[in-house]
Amino acid sequence: MSEFRRYYLKIALWFYAAWVVVFIAEGFYTVTLPTQDLTIWIDRKIPVVSGFVWIYFLCYVFPLLPIFISRNWHRFNLALISIALCSLIAFVFHIAIPVSFPRLELGTSFSDRVLCFVYENDFRPNAQNFPSLHVAIAWIIYFTCRHQGLRKLWEWMIFFVTCLIVASTVLIKQHLVADLVGGTVLAFTCWSFLSRYYALSNHESEDARFALLRTVRKSAHIFLSTTFVIIGIMGYQILRNIIRN
Numbered sequence: 001m002s003e004f005r006r007y008y009l010k011i012a013l014w015f016y017a018a019w020v021v022v023f024i025a026e027g028f029y030t031v032t033l034p035t036q037d038l039t040i041w042i043d044r045k046i047p048v049v050s051g052f053v054w055i056y057f058l059c060y061v062f063p064l065l066p067i068f069i070s071r072n073w074h075r076f077n078l079a080l081i082s083i084a085l086c087s088l089i090a091f092v093f094h095i096a097i098p099v100s101f102p103r104l105e106l107g108t109s110f111s112d113r114v115l116c117f118v119y120e121n122d123f124r125p126n127a128q129n130f131p132s133l134h135v136a137i138a139w140i141i142y143f144t145c146r147h148q149g150l151r152k153l154w155e156w157m158i159f160f161v162t163c164l165i166v167a168s169t170v171l172i173k174q175h176l177v178a179d180l181v182g183g184t185v186l187a188f189t190c191w192s193f194l195s196r197y198y199a200l201s202n203h204e205s206e207d208a209r210f211a212l213l214r215t216v217r218k219s220a221h222i223f224l225s226t227t228f229v230i231i232g233i234m235g236y237q238i239l240r241n242i243i244r245n
Contacts, residue, residue, distance in 0.1 A: 004073055004208070004209075005067065005068075005070075007209060008067060008070070008073060008076055009067050011080070011212075012063075012064065012067055012080075015080060015083075015084075016063065016064075019083070019087065022087070022091075023087075023128070023133075026091055026094060026095070026128065027123040027126075027127075027128055028123070029095070029234070030094055030095060030098050030123070030127035030128055031123045031124065031125065031126075031127060033095070033098045033127060033237065034098070035098040035099060035100040035125050035127050036097070036098070036099060036100075037099070037100065037101045037102075038099050038101070038129075038130060038176050038178040038179075039101050039176055040176075040177065040178070042177045043101075043170070043176050043177055046170055046171065046177075047171075048104050048106065048115075048171070048172065048173055049171040049172065050106060050107070050109060050111040050112045050114075050115045050172060051111045052164075052167070052168040052171040052172050053111055053114050053115045053118060053168070053172050054111070054114075055164045055165060055167075055168040056118075056134075056165070056168040056169065056172055056174065058161065058164075058165055059134045059137070059138060059165050059168075062137075062138060062141050062161070062162075062165060063083075063137060063141055065141060065145060065158070066079060066141060066144045066145055066148075069145060069148055069150060070144070070145075070148055071148050071149045072147060072148055072149075072204075073208035073209075074198070074202065074204060074208050074211060075143075075144050075146075075147065075148065076144060076208070077198065077208055077211060077212040077215060078143075078144065078191065078194055078195060078198055079140055079141065079143070079144040080212070081194055081198070081215060081216070081219060082140050082143075082187075082190045082191050082194050083136075083137055083140055084223065085190050085194065085222065085223065085226070086133065086136045086137065086140065086186050086187060086190045087133060088223060088226040088227060088230070089186060089190070089226060090128075090131050090133050090136065090183075090186060091230055092226065092229055092230055092233065093130055093131060093182070094127060094128045094129075094130070095230060095233050095234060095237070096233050097130060098125075098127035099127060099129040099130040099176070099178075099179070100125035100126055100127050100129065101129075101173075101176060103119050103173055104173055106119075115172055118172075118174070129175055129176065129179045130176070130178055130179045130182050131179055131181075131182025131183040131185070131186045132169055132175045132179040132180055132182065132183035133183065134165070134166075134169050134174070134175065134183065135165075135166050135169055135175070135179070135180050135182075135183030135184055135187070136183040136184070136186045136187040136190075137187075138162050138165040138166055138187075139162060139166070139183075139184060139187035139188065139191075140187050140190075140191060141162070142158055142159055142162040143187075143191050145158045166180060166183075166184070194219075197215075197219065198211075198215055201214060201215060201218055202214065202215065
């Protein structure tokens with residue numbers, strides 16, 4: 001394993017661990033909030049396809065794919081900061097507009113039982129839905145894997161897997177169509193914005209590790225501002241509950 005790959009593997013694992021901790025902490029908070037249901041007629045038309053639960057599980061290992069195929073580590077830098085920004089923006093919506101919806105009855109097949117296990121181990125109600133981070137992160141991983149020197153066939157295969165992961169979120173009723181659309185828009189917007197922002201401060205020919213540190217320092221105000229918005233919304237909600245009680 002090359003020096004760059006070892007370096008970014010460590011960064012990715014620490015980042016992943018921190019993300020999981022924050023996501024779980026946010027989940028414990030959002031279950032205390034009143035939720036709303038954004039189910040529309042399209043959601044009611046989409047059947048439960050429990051077999052897609054196996055595709056859905058890919059979303060937990062898919063983010064590690066760029067570690068093994070990346071040659072352009074600047075794109076990996078973009079993945080890290082894009083996922084961080086997408087997550088913070090999604091947390092704003094999760095807390096400001098908590099969305100939950102009833103789960104449907106399942107059958108008795110093995111896939112059904114596995115999907116039932118997923119439902120039972122979610123936060124109740126699961127309010128971390130709109131926009132879907134499963135969808136947003138899947139798209140960002142696809143963007144990262146492009147222009148890495150892979151053959152077109154491999155790029156198309158990664159695109160196909162990304163589409164399957166995105167579709168699985170609504171086919172196993174873990175998300176609504178609104179969550180899917182929101183996650184897609186979030187991913188494309190953050191990646192587009194940060195690609196331009198990153199290019200203004202860094203050059204493709206320089207060491208990506210230094211470029212990552214520079215970008216994190218220069219973009220700190222963006223992440224801090226979003227974090228303060230989250231804290232402000234939480235403070236407002238807590239104060240409102242105190243006044244009501």
